[in-house]
Every structure is written in C-alpha cells, then in structure tokens.
Amino acid sequence: MSAPEVDPAFAWVSDPELVAIYDVENSGGWDHEFYLELAEELGAGHVADIGCGTGVFGILLAEHGIAVTGVDPSAAMIDVARTRTEAAAAEAAADADATAAPMNPTPRWIHGFADQLPAESADLAVMEGHVAQYFLSRADWESVLGHAFRALKPGGHLAFEARNPSALELDAWDPDSTRETQPHPDGGEFTSWMEIAKVTEDPDEGTLITARAHNLLPGSREIIAEETLRYRPLKVLRETLSAAGFLPVQIWGDWDREELTEDSPEMIFLVQKPA
Incomplete structure (x- = not known):
C-alpha cells in the first residue's frame, strides 16, 4: 500500500517522517x-x-x-x-x-x-x-x-x-545551493533541497515568502513540504x-x-x- 498523500503546507508539523528529521x-x-x-x-x-x-x-x-x-x-x-x-x-x-x-x-x-x-x-x-x-x-x-x-x-x-528582510538573498535558495545529504535518525541517509515557490510583496506588512522543501528519504520516498513566512x-x-x-x-x-x-x-x- 502506498503512503498517504501529505498536504505540503502542513507536512513539516504533521507528517511523522518529516518530524523525525526536523x-x-x-x-x-x-x-x-x-x-x-x-x-x-x-x-x-x-x-x-x-x-x-x-x-x-x-x-x-x-x-x-x-x-x-x-x-x-x-x-x-x-x-x-x-x-x-x-x-x-x-x-x-x-x-x-x-x-x-x-x-x-x-x-x-x-x-x-x-x-x-x-x-x-x-x-x-x-x-x-x-x-x-x-x-x-x-x-x-x-x-x-x-x-x-x-x-x-x-x-x-x-x-x-x-x-x-533588508538582507535577504533569494538567489541562494535554489536546489544547487541548498542540496544536502545527512544521516537519517533511523539509519541510512536522506537528501533535501529547497526552492522558492512563491513571493508575495507587501510593502506595508512585509513580504510573504513560500519555500518548497524536497525531502528524499530512505527507500526513495520523496515528501514535499512548503513553508510560508512573513518578513x-x-x-x-x-x-x-x-x-x-x-x-x-x-x-x-x-x-x-x-x-x-x-x-x-x-x-x-x-x-x-x-x-
């Protein structure tokens, strides 16, 4: 049976496999x-x-x-x-x-x-x-x-x-700059990388930036998580x-x-x- 789909917007805080590598x-x-x-x-x-x-x-x-x-x-x-x-x-x-x-x-x-x-x-x-x-x-x-x-x-x-927000370097948030392979807590390794998914400018309240993280876990399962932050x-x-x-x-x-x-x-x- 395949693993259930995970909503990327809530994956980091709800998916046990991602919490395990947090x-x-x-x-x-x-x-x-x-x-x-x-x-x-x-x-x-x-x-x-x-x-x-x-x-x-x-x-x-x-x-x-x-x-x-x-x-x-x-x-x-x-x-x-x-x-x-x-x-x-x-x-x-x-x-x-x-x-x-x-x-x-x-x-x-x-x-x-x-x-x-x-x-x-x-x-x-x-x-x-x-x-x-x-x-x-x-x-x-x-x-x-x-x-x-x-x-x-x-x-x-x-x-x-x-x-x-005055010192942001969004060009550094790309797969080549962020790709990293690390030991998995349960054995083996996992690879992760990030990319910018969306930028919403708001001069009054501050820019909203959504980063998309790709997480390739042991067994070749990939979980995608998105995280939006206010700057x-x-x-x-x-x-x-x-x-x-x-x-x-x-x-x-x-x-x-x-x-x-x-x-x-x-x-x-x-x-x-x-x-």
Whole structure:
C-alpha cells in the first residue's frame, strides 16, 4: 500500500517522517546558546517557550535549572518533546557522573497555542527558531504578542528573532545551493533541497515568502513540504511591540550581539513588560 498523500503546507508539523528529521535539519546552535545565556543573565526562573517544537531548547533550559513551559500547535512535535524529556530524565538518573543537572522541575509541554500559557507565570518568553515569522496576518501576530504579554510577570521580558528582510538573498535558495545529504535518525541517509515557490510583496506588512522543501528519504520516498513566512520590516515590529505594551530594551543584528545594521542577517529583539 502506498503512503498517504501529505498536504505540503502542513507536512513539516504533521507528517511523522518529516518530524523525525526536523532536528537533523534544524539542530540547535548559536540561537540556543544565545537564549540560554540571555535567560541566565536576566535571572529567569521560568521561561515560556512559544513554538517549542520538539523540545530541544526547553530541555537545555531545564538541564540548567530553569523551569520551562513549552507550547506548540503541532501534536507530532509535542509527542517528540515529551518522549525526549522522558529519555533525558532517565539518562540523567542513570548516569551519576552526568555533567548536566537533572531536569528539575521537568519541562511542561502544552499541545496548543500561547493563550494556554498561565497568566503572569514567566520571567522570560521566547520565540526562537524564527517562530515569530510563522504568524502571517497582522491579527495573528498581535494576538500572540498579547498572549506573551499576559503570560509574563510584571518586569518580565520577551525575546525573539526574525530574519532581516533588508538582507535577504533569494538567489541562494535554489536546489544547487541548498542540496544536502545527512544521516537519517533511523539509519541510512536522506537528501533535501529547497526552492522558492512563491513571493508575495507587501510593502506595508512585509513580504510573504513560500519555500518548497524536497525531502528524499530512505527507500526513495520523496515528501514535499512548503513553508510560508512573513518578513516584517523593523518599523512594523517596533510598532506592534509598542502597541502590545512592551518597552524596548535591545535589538541585535546577529548571535554575537553585534549592532543591527541594514546588512545584518537577523533582527533579535529583547523587550520588557512594565514592572
């Protein structure tokens, strides 16, 4: 029997075979280290991880003694986060010489949306992995900012990043530039590549870009996934954050905390809920 067809628009978050390779393609690096250091500098005891995905970052925080509540609308990814948490806890308990502290308290994972976060419970809310760009409409973006504001304690902080629309190089998003073969978690290898499927210009809200990913899995099965992101201008992000009640703190242009310039690859925001 052939595998069922998967809607490309939802494949990354709903197809178990793609969720299985998600962490291989999106393994934590500079961003996870950046937000961990930021949480420690701010003295955050409880972090709300909005769009937590498969839980890699949340578990990293927990291993450093920080309480985590993660929320994500993908049931498949939350299942992975819960399984990964159980495995990490068992490994830490079995290894008396482990350098990482046991997860205490254990991360809490919520299958749902940011409106399910407890009110005034977090010292820091984070949207990492360019989660902020998945909120395509102005209404949805303003809504998640409102939910993050409500979830923060007075004086708490919100941190997130978005790719800088002024520094985009769409010519690099082609099969030849993006093709990569990597080990599959279940054995063998898989090959993936990307291409631009659609660009919708919007000078007011920011360009919408749909990227199409081809994933050739072991056994020669190919799954196509499409992902649309909103590239909001700096002006729009500042306006919406202010309208949500946040106070500006800092904007960086990369993971080394360099000053934001027109050519910076990222726009990394740190804002604060009034005390």
